[in-house]
Amino acid sequence: MEQTPTLTSTLETRFPEAVVRDERKGFSGYLVKPESLIEVATFIRDEMGYDYLSSVTGVDYLPEGKMEVVYHAYKSTGGSALVFKAQTPRDNPVVPSLVPLYPGADLQEREAWDLLGIRFEGHPDLRRILMWEGFEGHPLRKDWREAFFEEEGKPFKNRWPEGRAYRIEDKNLFGNNVDYPAGFNPENWTLDGEAALYGSVGQAVQPDGSLKTDAIIVNLGPQHPSTHGVFRMAARLDGETIVDLKPVMGYLHRNHEKIGERNTYLGNMPFTDRLDYLSSMSNNFGYALAVEKLMGIRPPERAEYIRVMMAELTRISNHLMAIGALMNDLGAYFTPMLYALEERELVLDIFEAVSGSRMMCNYFRFGGVARDLPEGILEKVRVLVYDRLPRKMEDLDVYITQSEIVRNRCEGVGVLTPEQAIALSMAGPVLRASGVPYDVRRADPYSIYDRFEFDVAVRYHGDIYDRYLIRMDEIRESCRILQQVVDTIPEGRIQEGKPQYQVRVPAGEAYGRVEGPKGELGFYVVSNGKPNPWRYHVRAPSFINLTGLGPMSIGNKIADVVAVLGSIDIVLGETDR
């Protein structure tokens, strides 16, 4: 990422002792000494204006014996990233926590602790987040191996030794992918994670030692009709009012990053589909961008148009689903959802015709897309975006937007101020509903979005109703973009160079980000020149947006929490990865 020369000099001249440029080949940004990280980060936030900390993640550099924490900060007014990193020895990785400066780092630091074992000093509640309390080891460390471990990198050689297949289960004593540490005795094992969780939600015993209290702790999920999957919340209530609330996730933690570091670059593409499974094309887009940045290629014209088309269709189908689900949460059980699903099926038909699959499209390739548009599909899109969708949006307006019940339950509930939204690293519709006009398509344009005429939808109340309206606005804006795409899409090639199974990716790092339907979706990829990525991290908007669930819910009634969660629009595949 290029910095303007004035900025580089300020950071380096201001902290000559603590900050050096990252000189490794293919890398960029600054290396900050962990001791002065807080001081440098304060300067970056307050004086340089990088007030939006988008991504925090760790990398395990096993050969060098180092752990590295990578921060991507942006200005909420737009522009490219300021990347700064803190390195710490691998055997005792400790870094000061940035939660006091950027509250949005909360869940991400917990994730880095959980998966990599990096301790963040000063973090208010450093517990495991995706795995359970008591799990053995930190699985994303390079020397940590799962029970079903076969080989370091795919493609595996040993699937057919001597022409005979074997099952990995046969090699494991328990026939399952489990392993236990030495000396573990299941008879006297006690689970302590729940106590820590409920303890962090709020003490039953008051500070002065008295026991008199009205607060009760209510647990919602992971099997609960309102949680959009296997999400869980622990709330402390005073009567019906929320006093404290903590999200609990990891019930769908499918080890996306660990598996991704073993996959080949292209082999990872279908896995990205399963992140946010409602908008697989957008996920493909972000990942393709990150790897293309590393490879230094760009897709041809027609492929860019097809990509934008697919990404916008995804946004439409995702927002329809989000609106339907929000209405479900408000108690309009399944009827608005049926309207939404009816339109979504039309989009899915297009995806099926284009890629062969309704949901898991696996359509993007590095430097292009998998195959050209089939005959007649442009006509279908044209009818959809010029005629059918605008008409249906009017219908939804009549049924939902003006509904008295919807307005009563949504207006003024779950409010997030712009300052809070930026500090909490909220992204996408939630951020824009709070009055921050930040859209990656405009703030840091990628692909060919700078050619299309569209408005960044902004609303200013920051409540549930505005988050609903934002999604309606964005469907209309997406239709506008799609109208321009179908009118101007050129003929031509759809793939830069020859399609390859095994791409050559030079060593280095890249952070590709797109404005996914749920917010800024980023992929941080570190390559060491081998066929598999060394580090593969997903900045998942569903995950980070949950940082705001607590602040938005506190003070509201328990029934409103369900609606607040619905208005964030999470997908658990992406939250837990």
Added chain:
Amino acid sequence: MSEEINSPGYDIPPEMQAQVRITTLDKIYNWGRRSSIWPMMFGLACCAIEMICTAASRFDFARFGMEIMRPSPRQVDLMIVSGTVTKKMAPQIVRLYNQMPEPKYVIAMGACASGGGPFKEGYNVVAGIDRYIPVDVYIPGCPPTPQALLHGFIRLMEKIDKESISTSRWYRKEPIPAIPVPILGPDIFDPRQASAITAYTQEKLAKQTQAEQAPAEPAAAPEQA
């Protein structure tokens, strides 16, 4: 309907044919059960979205008598395990299964629920829900299309048709034992395996202490397997 259940193999006198139906108890019992299967409103991952699509107007599994989905396990006959089963979630799924009243059925929807799917090697992934609870129908696909799910329902109905009230396990005197809920330890474990696990971990501990003591002796070279 009548065609299907009204073929017991007895002749009905012609004057009574309009008023009397003769069938076996099994047939009417199974017909009633298979025509009103209530699935649990229980989604795990991507497959749950296809399950919702199957419930919606285009595919509409209400046509098969699955009129409503119930969020409470106490009110359902069928659990559709729709998505990747993680170790963190497995105890809850077993608990939900134990809470369902008999007769109960399980459909493993998709590759993950059937055998771990693309995430099989993952450290937090259970390689198939059938490791913990019995499964009646497996549906392949990633995710299965709504048509595939409907096909799975039809296969389940065929299975129900073949059952008999006289041999059904839920009318026996003795109670059906609940499945032990797996526990989240350093890794997930089944309490029934406790002794095997203890043996394994003790052996591992012995090996480790041996390896720690070995370098002290001068003759011990690094072990090569």
